[in-house]
Amino acid sequence: MRRAVASDHFAGWAFVTPGVVIILLFGAVPIVWSAVMSFQRNNLLSPSTPFVGLANYKQMVHDPIVAQAIQHTLIYTALFVPGTMVVGLFLAVAMNRKIRFISFYRTAAYATMAISTISEAIVFIWLFDPSYGVVNYFFSLVGIPQQQFLNSPSEALYVIVAMTIWGWTGFSVVIYLAALQGIPQTLLEAASIDGAGPWRTFRRITLPLLSPASLFLAVWLTINALQLFDEVYLSTQGGPLNATTVLVYYLYNQAFQQFNFGYASAIAYFLFLVIIVVTVIQFRVGKRFTYYRS
């Protein structure tokens, strides 16, 4: 008996070991190493990597671009997360019914997830081109003044918000659709027998039952929003005049363009802390508004 247990244990460990080793190598080691680097002056080029204590962290406090990057990251997150959830919820509700070609619509909505970021960025660059873009053309038809979009420090970030909401809509549609189909018909019927109209049913029955999905989406999208990089890299490279420089883009800039790997690691650790804090808050607050059926 003991032998069997032991060999089961052995087999179990044997199965998980390769995975554990890979996770440790590619997960834990870099986490520790970048923590070490955040206390060094390190350009990865020169072998001299003196420890500088908290200098990298102190530098962040005095770096005006870090302050701007934090501000842009927060504005972006505050617009992107609710935006994606509302658009996704609207489309999911619209598609949660039996109409013709429904599977076509559902596939189409998810297609935004399947399209690579690079194509997405190129399409949006042309849509929002100040001189040749379709958006300004429509604006001219209805008498809205022509906008500079990606050329304007006050507008570029919002173009990126629009771009990424479009890109992530498919994801929130899929999550909400799945959640909507998990709502028991009996509850909806009971509500309508009790005389609740469609809006009231949605407000009182559907929305609360969707709350676990909403919490999941809020957390997931927030983490992604705080790590925004690809769209910025592909469309504006942080410009114009740092207007779209978000934390991860600045980190990239410091590490791979300026060779300040120590400073970049400090920024990465700061971002890591922000993500932990935000996520914990979201779970705490979310608990109050989330309704889990048992």
Place this chain on the structure above:
Amino acid sequence: MTKHRRRGTTAVLLTALTAATVALAGCGSDSGGGNAASSGPIQIWEGFTGTEAKTFSHLVSEYEAQHPGQKVSSLYVNNDDTLQKVLTAVRGGSPPDIAYLYGSWAPNVAEIPQVVDLTQVVKQPGVDWNDFWTGERAVATVNGKVIGIPALVDNLAVVYNKTLFAKAHLAVPGPNWTWQQFVADAQKLTDPAIKQYGTAYVTPGTEDTVWHWEALLWEAGGQLLSADNKTAAFDSAAGLTSLETLRTMAVTDKSMYLDPTDSAYGNLFNSGKIGMLVTGPWDLSSFPNVHYGVQIMPSYPGSSGGHQTISGPDNWVIFNNGSAHVSAAEQFLLWLTAPAQVKYFSLQTGDLPTRQSVAQQASVSTQMNAALPGVSTFVANLGNVEQARPQIPQYPKISQILGTMIVSVLLGQSQPQAALASAAQQVNQALAG
């Protein structure tokens, strides 16, 4: 700078893994050079694609045929990512023997201890180091030490749309033209009704924004930094002239299409929407739909600068994997960059000859121009490369400050004088720190 148009999505992924890359790079042994492996083929990392790749591999096999016992194994690496990968490999103790690295990285590359000092090598008889262009030698040399051999060279000139010039009843640019003419032509070529612009400028605020302006600064007789690279020198009359030129077109005349994406301008020129473009030879093949001409950069009359241009040469850099590998790598590179091979490579690919003796052969220029119209002007323009960007490790930081300065002027957010003063102050800080 060469062929920066290619952007690797891999860079995006890599960045997401910044911490991972960085950390893995660190956990290898730091011993670096002098590995036991003294035999075996030499490893070369290059970023050639298409015709360039075919031509390069042909040259490699020719070398192997001519040098029995020598083996060269080449690995494709996206040029934009090579330095990151080299850094990782250096930390892991297994750098390639040779890597193709952008010239703009040279001052930073020079800090890597495993980089082989080629100062004595290029003095060997038969190498004829001075046959390489001034701009190339400047970028391959850091603090008097030669760290690379020129691999590719380019420069900026004006590509113009002949059809649009004819429609506007304008004489096409001549070799003695001036920036005043450029500005006036740009204005006449602009027609908001049909969304046609006189010229374009890339405004992501990166080095691509900056080097276009640096050519103007030099032509106006200015310098970026003092001779000892200790202080900013661009807050000068020349700095003001060059920024005013750009401001007139972007803000006053609105004759300049501003491209924050660094990618739209090429398509627009090829669609006949832009009259003149300051760009390099790599763009020529993407303009099949327009009837274009090429002219050297205009000058500022009265300035000592004359007609200049800027070049973004790239280097072959050797890493120390033991003396046997180093000497094999040196031998291969000297063969690869000898006139015969340079000539073959240029004729096959349309890339500008890295050696003056090759460029000066009339037949080379003619043959290249037949394959790629206009390229002969770029070949001749190599002679106008008189200076190089400062070869100091702080350059990436300086470039960023200058990028912001130029974009803020082009967007009408600040006046040239104030922008120059503020940028100069920041550059001085960066140089002092």
